[in-house]
Amino acid sequence: MIDIDASAGEGGGQVLRSSLSLSLLTGTPITLTGIRGRRPKPGLMRQHLTCVQAAQAIAPGATVQGAELGSQQLRFVPAPVQPGAYRFEIATAGSCLLVLQTVWLPLALAGGASELELSGGTHNPMAPPFPFIEQAFAPLLARLGAPAELELQRAGFYPAGGGRLKVRIAPAAALQPFDLLEPGALKARRAQAMAPGLPRSIAERELQTLAGQLDWPGDALEVLPCRQNEGPGNALWARLEHEVLTELFCAFGEKGRTAEDVAREVARAVQRHQQTGAALGPQLADQWLLPLALAVAQSGRGATFSASEWTEHARTNAGLVERFLPVVMHVTKAQGNAVRVELLPRPLGQNSRPDPPGTRPRGSWFGNS
Template structure:
């Protein structure tokens, strides 16, 4: 492990929690001590919020790290990781802070632990500005499996904005190395399916309205779209929420997703349409992954041994940020190149074996 601190400016590019997650994840896996400054400097409330703090504490526990400056509102953190150890770990966000974002930081680390890792995570399972947990399991996980990693998932309770209170248990078996991927041929759409749900006191009629709207928007891409419509059990999800998760599979094994949560002053039809338009955009781009997955793959591409190539649509700010941080944390060990191809781009990453 290096003895000198590597400094990351948390205000660059996307300038939010993503920089923190990626920098800390690579710090843990490569045992590189880091100092992150100007954390969330451009946000209306700069510094660490509770969900960021809980993420730092979770990675601290996973790697037996020493930390300095990790407190609510802090804009600078120092982090000295040690070896990632298997075992049982817990992170409890009291708000509806996203469980999926906690997992984004912890999952790559757990894959490189010395034995099985069990994570018990509390917070929001379906939240705005973050992947719904269903997207993480149904879209992201199958793509992760192309790299050779995976996880088992048990949903104990759903948690929605603003109360949170969700709980999931995730088991990860270590793999010690990731395989490079080549996802550059999209093929044709073979199936489109999804889930439309309501919870709490909301009537199941809304789930049908969302699903019917999504089907109407997507029917140009596939003739037989299957969307399950249901009301969550009150024991599993006592609070009010509604939403849609949509998935498209292709002949070459690509998986694209789209999702939306219901909003006040928005009709159920509009919610379903928003989710469908998100998926439609990914399909029309001709890319092999959607815009929400592309930035999540950067860490895995940097860690895979060899050359990975992934065809994406427009390069998102989150992806530009992920590449910047990954290259800064890995020096010449992993290098990225973006090559335009028609309306798409191919992200290449060459990582040392």
């Protein structure tokens, strides 16, 4: 059993999601207290509760205590994960991509193919949006040995939600870690915007402003058609396609915010990242930690990546990963805010991040025991 203070560090919903994934992957029971303790409305909200329910659904026999709206405590005892067809629905605009990330790796390593249908928010300001997952994160996961196909059927924006997507998760091969120290040469750059239920001119102004800020040509700009969701929405993102990977930076329109402000936010994010020469942006680095650590633990080989920023989100996630998996991370400063992150297999007998007093020994790190 691992006892987790979910209010520590970043103190948001990621602690819950990563803990559930790691519990399923390692067969380790967990107890969480102070769930989302650093948020204005602490405890499980609809999307977080759906993550818990999804983790329980893919592992028939798992037991859960505290799975109710507003709960700040949760006990989860995993069971073997079963591949198959699943449908998860968030009745709000909560991010269904975060639900996907909770179950993605456990299903990939379950020994068979799975197909998921998810509904809720697909383009959320406080979560990785669909384009980021499809174009930046999923290709890296496929290269690691865990391919998946993602299909956006309908976009869902806050506050109405109503988005829908399908995901086909192939059985993972043995995960093989690899280094990501430089992005490689820039092959293409593209800015895309969508504004369902709103005047097209909003998306056009965003693209023109972004092009002016970054000195991008007109043929790199595109207003995307979008199947109407249950309410209006607006998103703008810039995609950098490098030889080694693709990065994507996104911002969202909201009431009272100008199209030009949205564009300037994306442009600043692109510029900050490019100035460092690092491979991964801050969000992709955060997302990459858990799957890479799993590959390092499974293969017994280390890997290193560079990131343009090491956020509190990433620090919290790194500490959590080290409690479940036999890996140790070394983070060193690089140019500006950039960092170099090295993940190494933990030597036998070494516990780099001890469990708090009173916890029982953890289960095996791999397999659904």
